[in-house]
Amino acid sequence: MGLVRQEPALFSTSISGNILVYGKEEADIDQIAEAANAHSFVQHLPDGYHTQLEQLAAIGVTFIEVDGGTVKEISFEKGRILLATESPNDEGKIQPVADALHFALSYESALGIDVVLASVCLAGDRAAYHRTAAFGDDVVIVAACRTAICKSKRGGFKDTLPDDLLASVLKAVIEKTNLNPNEVGDIVVGTVLAPGSERAIECRMAAFYAGFPETVPLRTVNRQCSSGLQAVADVAAYIKAGFYDIGIGAGVESMTVNQIRGVPKVNPRVDTFAQARDCLLPMGITSENVAQRYGVTRQEQDQAAVVSHKRAAAAAASGKFKDEIIPVSTKILDPRTQEEKHVVISMDDGIRPDTNLTDLAKLKPAFKKDGSTTAGTSSQVSDGAGAVLLMKRSLAMQKGLPILGVVRSFAAVGVDPAVMGVGPAVAIPAAVKSAGLELDDIDLFEINEAFASQFVYCCKKLDLDPEKVNVNGGAMALGHPLGATGARCVATLLHEMKRRGKDCRFGIVSMCIGSGMGAAAVFERGDCVDDLCNARTVRDNNLLSMDVL
Numbered sequence: 001m002g003l004v005r006q007e008p009a010l011f012s013t014s015i016s017g018n019i020l021v022y023g024k025e026e027a028d029i030d031q032i033a034e035a036a037n038a039h040s041f042v043q044h045l046p047d048g049y050h051t052q053l054e055q056l057a058a059i060g061v062t063f064i065e066v067d068g069g070t071v072k073e074i075s076f077e078k079g080r081i082l083l084a085t086e087s088p089n090d091e092g093k094i095q096p097v098a099d100a101l102h103f104a105l106s107y108e109s110a111l112g113i114d115v116v117l118a119s120v121c122l123a124g125d126r127a128a129y130h131r132t133a134a135f136g137d138d139v140v141i142v143a144a145c146r147t148a149i150c151k152s153k154r155g156g157f158k159d160t161l162p163d164d165l166l167a168s169v170l171k172a173v174i175e176k177t178n179l180n181p182n183e184v185g186d187i188v189v190g191t192v193l194a195p196g197s198e199r200a201i202e203c204r205m206a207a208f209y210a211g212f213p214e215t216v217p218l219r220t221v222n223r224q225c226s227s228g229l230q231a232v233a234d235v236a237a238y239i240k241a242g243f244y245d246i247g248i249g250a251g252v253e254s255m256t257v258n259q260i261r262g263v264p265k266v267n268p269r270v271d272t273f274a275q276a277r278d279c280l281l282p283m284g285i286t287s288e289n290v291a292q293r294y295g296v297t298r299q300e301q302d303q304a305a306v307v308s309h310k311r312a313a314a315a316a317a318s319g320k321f322k323d324e325i326i327p328v329s330t331k332i333l334d335p336r337t338q339e340e341k342h343v344v345i346s347m348d349d350g351i352r353p354d355t356n357l358t359d360l361a362k363l364k365p366a367f368k369k370d371g372s373t374t375a376g377t378s379s380q381v382s383d384g385a386g387a388v389l390l391m392k393r394s395l396a397m398q399k400g401l402p403i404l405g406v407v408r409s410f411a412a413v414g415v416d417p418a419v420m421g422v423g424p425a426v427a428i429p430a431a432v433k434s435a436g437l438e439l440d441d442i443d444l445f446e447i448n449e450a451f452a453s454q455f456v457y458c459c460k461k462l463d464l465d466p467e468k469v470n471v472n473g474g475a476m477a478l479g480h481p482l483g484a485t486g487a488r489c490v491a492t493l494l495h496e497m498k499r500r501g502k503d504c505r506f507g508i509v510s511m512c513i514g515s516g517m518g519a520a521a522v523f524e525r526g527d528c529v530d531d532l533c534n535a536r537t538v539r540d541n542n543l544l545s546m547d548v549l
């Protein structure tokens with residue numbers, strides 16, 4: 001019989017740690033390895049299941065003699081397969097095998113091996129085995145792209161409708177993967193400013209423009225600035241739950257078409273609830289609150305803006321954004337002559353390479369007379385769209401699609417609305433914990449720069465290495481099309497992780513959310529996540545089999 005470990009984290013792979021196989025019958029081992037998606041790894045051993053001792057030693061295999069057989073431990077980076085070609089003949093032999101495995105795995109084991117061995121070898125809970133052998137059910141990302149991000153009212157998309165922006169990215173993820181759009185189970189679109197029913201209909205229309213059939217449903221989601229990320233998380237959760245196998249999480253915003261309005265008419269009760277009243281604070285005032293409450297200086301904010309623009313300019317100049325930006329054919333109207341000019345927009349137009357501290361210091365506070373937040377240290381008001389194509393790993397492998405990333409966890413948290421910008425400082429640790437990781441395990445961060453004050457605070461609060469955060473610039477340079485930012489950040493993060501290769505395994509996307517929230521999601525680099533090589537030991541006994549309770 002065999003067992004594959006179940007990791008506790010939401011969306012985590014279940015095969016990443018151990019495979020235990022007992023029995024002389026190769027057919028049994030073959031069946032278990034196939035179910036665990038480890039068959040190809042075993043078959044690539046020098047002689048498959050019959051690898052000789054000297055061949056195993058050459059690839060770093062160690063041996064432990066136990067009463068009743070030899071346990072062969074085959075380590076493959078951070079994962080491992082344990083094969084025993086001779087099975088213990090009676091219950092009395094199980095404990096020595098368990099003891100040997102404890103010794104072999106030392107403290108790294110996430111399992112109570114002795115209990116698990118007894119459960120699997122004696123009870124043979126086949127249903128639980130198949131539930132825990134769910135490596136192929138990882139939720140993976142096979143494509144992530146975005147439009148260029150353009151300045152509202154005066155940038156490249158000032159005359160482009162939001163449904164056209166959305167249609168371009170929906171079409172792109174299908175074309176990049178050569179997927180039949182009929183196979184998509186749902187499209188979820190993050191969007192913020194437009195009235196709900198109006199934007200929902202526009203997004204449905206965009207799906208038709210992109211070539212999707214009437215059978216593919218679509219809905220919108222609005223969690224303010226995290227809407228695009230929420231769309232990705234929703235699709236991942238639905239795939240994990242088995243509601244469908246393929247979905248698209250997207251985001252769109254035209255802040256030219258749908259502008260930020262003043263405070264709407266609200267319930268008069270708001271005056272008796274301080275935190276409810278704070279939900280109505282202008283975002284710029286919350287930035288000032290963060291700076292004042294947590295001591296973020298004007299100099300620190302200006303410096304963060306300079307870094308954002310310099311990094312974005314360097315990334316654009318070196319062609320880093322070409323993998324994530326899809327060109328959009330559109331039109332621009334001359335405001336004076338109304339002459340229509342057809343153009344292809346493929347570059348972000350808000351980046352200012354010459355941004356410097358001297359010029360920023362001349363800017364007046366934008367939201368408060370004696371404040372420290374300026375137009376230069378705020379995210380740009382922008383137009384844009386992004387889309388992320390997700391599916392079950394087993395299906396991606398079946399289709400031969402390269403895996404860009406794996407969704408490992410998502411967390412949304414609430415914070416004080418008066419300082420809503422601190423959201424990432426709370427959401428990031430929550431998402432990291434949910435993934436079964438430590439903050440030090442994260443190699444790259446993409447944190448939305450709503451304002452320099454909150455960005456600086458969150459980085460300082462979490463003691464993040466500046467060289468790991470927004471390495472290609474952020475929203476102060478690129479812009480912040482509210483509903484699209486989450487999807488944009490996912491695309492930027494995953495393509496950068498792919499470029500960095502094995503030195504960059506885990507990444508996070510995070511942002512603050514108006515009215516006092518934060519969101520974060522953990523992703524694992526996917527281009528070399530095969531059956532075992534990207535596995536991680538997680539110290540948790542969260543097994544699904546009732547036999548081991």
